[in-house]
Amino acid sequence: MVPRAPRPEAAVAQTLVLSWVFAQVAGAAGASNIVTAYNLAWKSTNFKTILEWEPKPVNHVYTVQISTRLGDWKSKCFQTTDTECDLTDEIVKDVKQTYTARVLSYPAGNVHTVSSDVEPPFTNSPEFTPYLDTNLGQPTIQSFEQVGTKLNVTVQDARTLVRMNGTFLSIRDVFGQDLNYTIYYWKASSTGKKTAKTNTNEFLLDVDKGEDYCFNVQAVIPSRKANQKSPESLVECSSQGRGIFRELSIIIGAVVLVVIVIIIVLLISLYKCRKASAPQSGKENSPLNVA
Numbered sequence: 661m662v663p664r665a666p667r668p669e670a671a672v673a674q675t676l677v678l679s680w681v682f683a684q685v686a687g688a689a690g691a692s693n694i695v696t697a698y699n700l701a702w703k704s705t706n707f708k709t710i711l712e713w714e715p716k717p718v719n720h721v722y723t724v725q726i727s728t729r730l731g732d733w734k735s736k737c738f739q740t741t742d743t744e745c746d747l748t749d750e751i752v753k754d755v756k757q758t759y760t761a762r763v764l765s766y767p768a769g770n771v772h773t774v775s776s777d778v779e780p781p782f783t784n785s786p787e788f789t790p791y792l793d794t795n796l797g798q799p800t801i802q803s804f805e806q807v808g809t810k811l812n813v814t815v816q817d818a819r820t821l822v823r824m825n826g827t828f829l830s831i832r833d834v835f836g837q838d839l840n841y842t843i844y845y846w847k848a849s850s851t852g853k854k855t856a857k858t859n860t861n862e863f864l865l866d867v868d869k870g871e872d873y874c875f876n877v878q879a880v881i882p883s884r885k886a887n888q889k890s891p892e893s894l895v896e897c898s899s900q901g902r903g904i905f906r907e908l909s910i911i912i913g914a915v916v917l918v919v920i921v922i923i924i925v926l927l928i929s930l931y932k933c934r935k936a937s938a939p940q941s942g943k944e945n946s947p948l949n950v951a
Contacts, residue, residue: 796890
């Protein structure tokens with residue numbers, strides 16, 4: 661018997677099945693040759709948050725996805741050759757949520773080389789909770805004044821990219837009473853440091869009158885288990901002692917100037933008196949004329 665030729669519909673079906681199988685095999689083979697990201701790390705200060713990873717891509721690109729614990733994955737930094745992705749705009753939506761990111765690897769030039777049915781290789785990041793994990797930035801001393809035995813210091817709250825009703829919040833707005841400041845202060849003529857703490861932005865310190873003081877501040881969140889402290893601010897120094905010296909110098913200078921003016925006035929007066937009396941003395945000493 662002569663074997664029957666397969667029906668056209670069956671031939672088409674067989675072709676589609678074989679094509680799908682080859683696509684899966686090729687996609688899986690292509691995916692297996694792509695380098696997977698590693699060393700994923702969050703870098704965050706005052707809620708400015710960037711995800712970093714390695715290695716630099718050679719024949720592939722990356723796409724980053726981020727999600728809350730119960731949320732859906734949202735893609736960021738599509739097909740990038742960078743090894744970092746700024747995720748600030750996502751995490752500031754709710755800084756008390758816990759986020760996970762992942763970095764997916766695709767062949768360079770055409771992400772569709774990997775079949776849509778084959779999940780590209782990826783690596784998950786550690787979990788990140790901005791409220792607990794973002795680093796505190798270096799604080800700034802807004803103003804200070806020493807009057808007598810009181811030193812008043814005001815700390816400037818850093819601004820963040822967290823928004824409420826269209827307004828960017830300060831770290832004080834975000835952390836509230838959880839945010840403390842510590843001040844370290846010492847006499848300019850010594851190295852012994854004292855400390856004081858406040859859960860506001862103001863320090864009012866008892867100091868010795870006439871002494872210059874140097875100081876710096878540090879932001880602290882005591883309730884945290886890690887990342888409790890910021891870097892210390894730049895050192896500032898009062899000039900109480902120098903101020904008194906300048907005041908004395910001004911007073912002494914003014915007294916000296918007054919004395920000089922008085923002496924000049926006296927000399928001018930004396931000169932005028934002598935000049936006025938000179939002709940009269942000449943007439944008295946001249947000989948009498950004989951008629």
